[in-house]
Amino acid sequence: MVDNVASDRVVIGKISGVYGVKGWVKIHSFTEPMENFLGYKSVSTKLNGRLTTIEFDKSHKHGKGLVGHIVGCDDREMARNYTRCELSVAADQLPELRDDEFYWRDLEGLQVYSQFEEGEEVLLGAVHHLIETGANDVLVVHHCEHAIDDRERLIPYLPEQVVLDIDLEQGRITVNWDPEF
Template identity: 50%
Template sequence: MTLKTPQDYIVLGKISSVYGVQGWVKVYSYTEPLDRILEYGNWTLRQGNNLTLVEVDKGRSHGKGMVAHLRGIDDREVAKQYSGFEICVPKNRLPELSDGEYYWYELEGLSVVTLNNESLGVVDYMMSTGAGNDVLVVKGDAHSIDRRERLIPYVEQFVHDVSLEAGRIVVDWDPEF
């Protein structure tokens, strides 16, 4: 299958700047663990709707991030051109998850309703607290009970059902929170 549109890709990180003088780049990885981003080997770099395929030939942890070398780029000034580019891979290259597990991008855009079927809005994005659980950032919309933003921990205690097919998440959440 040939992937042609930016929507066919998932963002795994970003090139933040250059590292050294031999064409290495600093990488901010969104993967867990951070170095998993290196396992993909080929990255599609995206800036706007422009896609550029590159091959990672070396990489390693560095401080709180990663550094990587792109095959054929051995000059700091050439590498600098990629600063700010998102690092993407085709969605079909992501590992399969177990039942009941979801990638963040799959949850974003789903409607969120309470056990009483009250609409709280849609998942705008996900965030990590660093405390072992993720958080749904839910923004009210035209169909919700109000326009408030809510932060709902993505844990079994509060998230009762996720249905990608129905496009919704059912939560045990007091709308007043």
């Protein structure tokens, strides 16, 4: 995202399709748990290249997902214009986390150091993104300047077992991970 307004926003969901004939849409939530999305009545999306605010006057869980009605959108064809739109909120609208919790966006870009051997520390790379596997989240670590090699690494996000320390101020994560993996 290029402009400051967009970079201060966090994508919390996406409209995945239309639902019914009266302007309802299917919402794929990126929040955890997914129902947390329902706490946001006003979100933003890009329509025709412009950041636009949309409001949901009704929304609820439906089956394995969520559905919502956009204010002023009262037919299926109008709702179809919103399909595939990402839904975002201002970063300061996100709930406060405990000291031992982190948003994925806060971990992206942090340098990852391995303390596999006692007393020896090596730079493995930087967190490019994270993926959810069901069992646990995974740090996808890509090469960065001064890294020991140019390999991509998939490191399980297992606090205390693999992830030993996260220091946002220093921009680093310390892991117990064999650099050969």
